[in-house]
Amino acid sequence: MSAPAATRVLLDGVGKTFVDARSGARQRVLADFSLAVEPGELVAVVGASGTGKTTLLHIVAGLVQPDAGTVDVGSPRLGVVFQQPRLLDWLPVRQNVTLALEAAGLDPAAADDALAAVGLTDYAGSYPTVLSGGQRQRVAVARAFAVEPDLVLLDEPFSALDELTARKLRLLLQELWMQRQRTGLLVTHNPLEAALLADRVIVLAGRPARIAASYRVEAERPRSPEDPNLFDLHSRIVAAL
Amino acid sequence: MTATDVRPAPAAPAPASTAPRPRRRLRGGLPALAFLVLLCAAWQVMSALLDSVLVPGVPRIAAELVEIVVDGSFAEQLGITVLRVGLGFALAFVVAVAVGIAMGRSELARRFFEPAVLLGLTIPGLVWALLCVIWFGIELINPVAAVALSSAPALMLTIYQGTRSVDPDLLEMAHVYHFSRATRLRRLWLPALAPSLFAGARLGLSLGWKVIVLVEVFGMSSGVGYQLNNAFAAQNVAAVLAWTLLFAIVMAVLEYGVLQGLERRAGRWRKAVSV
Numbered sequence: 001m002s003a004p005a006a007t008r009v010l011l012d013g014v015g016k017t018f019v020d021a022r023s024g025a026r027q028r029v030l031a032d033f034s035l036a037v038e039p040g041e042l043v044a045v046v047g048a049s050g051t052g053k054t055t056l057l058h059i060v061a062g063l064v065q066p067d068a069g070t071v072d073v074g075s076p077r078l079g080v081v082f083q084q085p086r087l088l089d090w091l092p093v094r095q096n097v098t099l100a101l102e103a104a105g106l107d108p109a110a111a112d113d114a115l116a117a118v119g120l121t122d123y124a125g126s127y128p129t130v131l132s133g134g135q136r137q138r139v140a141v142a143r144a145f146a147v148e149p150d151l152v153l154l155d156e157p158f159s160a161l162d163e164l165t166a167r168k169l170r171l172l173l174q175e176l177w178m179q180r181q182r183t184g185l186l187v188t189h190n191p192l193e194a195a196l197l198a199d200r201v202i203v204l205a206g207r208p209a210r211i212a213a214s215y216r217v218e219a220e221r222p223r224s225p226e227d228p229n230l231f232d233l234h235s236r237i238v239a240a241l
Numbered sequence: 242m243t244a245t246d247v248r249p250a251p252a253a254p255a256p257a258s259t260a261p262r263p264r265r266r267l268r269g270g271l272p273a274l275a276f277l278v279l280l281c282a283a284w285q286v287m288s289a290l291l292d293s294v295l296v297p298g299v300p301r302i303a304a305e306l307v308e309i310v311v312d313g314s315f316a317e318q319l320g321i322t323v324l325r326v327g328l329g330f331a332l333a334f335v336v337a338v339a340v341g342i343a344m345g346r347s348e349l350a351r352r353f354f355e356p357a358v359l360l361g362l363t364i365p366g367l368v369w370a371l372l373c374v375i376w377f378g379i380e381l382i383n384p385v386a387a388v389a390l391s392s393a394p395a396l397m398l399t400i401y402q403g404t405r406s407v408d409p410d411l412l413e414m415a416h417v418y419h420f421s422r423a424t425r426l427r428r429l430w431l432p433a434l435a436p437s438l439f440a441g442a443r444l445g446l447s448l449g450w451k452v453i454v455l456v457e458v459f460g461m462s463s464g465v466g467y468q469l470n471n472a473f474a475a476q477n478v479a480a481v482l483a484w485t486l487l488f489a490i491v492m493a494v495l496e497y498g499v500l501q502g503l504e505r506r507a508g509r510w511r512k513a514v515s516v
Contacts, residue, residue: 061417062417063413063416063417078418080414080417082413082414084410086411086413086414088428088432089510090435090507090510091428091432091510099420099424099428100420102424103419103421103424104419129510129511143418147418153417
């Protein structure tokens with residue numbers, strides 16, 4: 001768990017077909033798909049709905065088994081932020097974080113620092129049901145980073161939030177990212193979010209999905225959402241979509 | 242960072258709003274009290290009109306009731322019966338949680354246990370009582386097994402149906418964060434299943450009470466059912482009614498005092514809705 005990120009994600013020739021339980025229709029989401037995420041790199045996967053972005057992330061997380069190909073991730077400690085916060089509503093905010101810490105074999109006391117980092121110190125003893133959507137998602141971010149993850153997986157983490165809140169959380173995420181080098185995969189349909197946060201942006205298109213375009217983002221962190229260079233990249237991503 | 246947060250104050254969940262004020266609770270109990278008073282009055286009128294030893298009046302029943310309580314036999318017999326029901330129910334509960342969750346998680350387990358549940362639901366408690374008396378005689382295992390066998394199927398079904406309402410997203414979350422099996426059970430499954438567990442507990446306990454009386458009538462020499470049988474043999478209708486009433490009171494205390502209290506506790510995280 002030392003400073004340099006060591007986790008590499010290698011997908012080679014991965015294929016996944018879903019079969020609709022009712023109609024029996026087969027949907028080939030991924031076929032012969034390959035992708036490498038280097039240690040310490042944050043790769044954003046951008047694409048329209050239904051292009052297999054989330055499937056890709058679930059395969060890396062081990063939630064979905066591919067039909068073909070190899071997935072080489074090692075056994076990293078995961079920090080995952082889903083589209084919905086996925087908190088245990090019957091436990092106070094702090095305990096939602098300490099459970100993940102205990103499961104990772106870490107000191108549960110670190111939960112308070114993690115909550116402080118996302119500005120939720122005052123809510124540590126509250127139940128998630130009294131928090132706003134943005135606050136709940138912050139708890140999810142705190143939980144993901146509290147476990148000192150080797151690999152961070154972000155599945156459209158801010159798409160369910162209003163734009164202003166999402167913008168704040170993106171900057172918060174950037175801040176957390178800069179504190180320690182990690183390997184990460186961000187799935188999003190927001191090109192600007194991808195350009196702001198990632199080291200590399202790949203655009204998925206078609207079915208089965210293929211990499212339609214790939215861009216390296218050279219800008220130094222911290223980046224600003226107003227950076228004209230990022231906006232330029234954003235336009236190119238949109239064009240590729 | 243917190244400038245955009247809509248909620249103004251750190252939220253300490255307001256506990257006061259859910260607990261009814263004593264006065265309101267008193268007023269809430271008035272209709273129930275009215276019913277009971279009316280029932281007693283009607284019974285007394287019927288008893289006076291029929292003028293039969295088989296329909297004793299309210300004072301006669303009350304005297305019997307007081308006697309049973311005062312001479313200590315009620316506490317003693319009730320303790321015996323409650324222990325039997327408690328053990329049987331606990332056994333059924335533990336098995337039903339394991340089987341119910343397994344049925345909800347695995348298609349194979351569901352297909353395997355489904356006939357057992359359906360069969361169990363259709364077998365009358367009376368049959369279990371008879372069989373257990375025949376098999377186990379006067380051992381403690383007799384009433385415990387009878388209560389467990391008659392309440393487990395309903396519990397399993399309720400818990401199985403509850404597992405289908407558990408959010409699969411949370412199971413994925415528990416998977417990626419490598420929650421241990423014990424943590425999953427204690428922090429995810431049991432709280433998520435709480436509404437089903439309470440519904441199941443109510444159903445299971447009521448089935449358990451019914452079958453324990455039968456077992457004690459047929460095969461035991463102690464307990465509330467045995468006393469009922471004694472009173473029946475002596476044609477003491479007042480005693481039969483007194484034992485039944487006391488039993489009902491204990492049930493009510495369990496329901497209102499224990500189960501509802503636990504349920505409130507388990508649901509205190511729920512947002513108070515004011516509309």
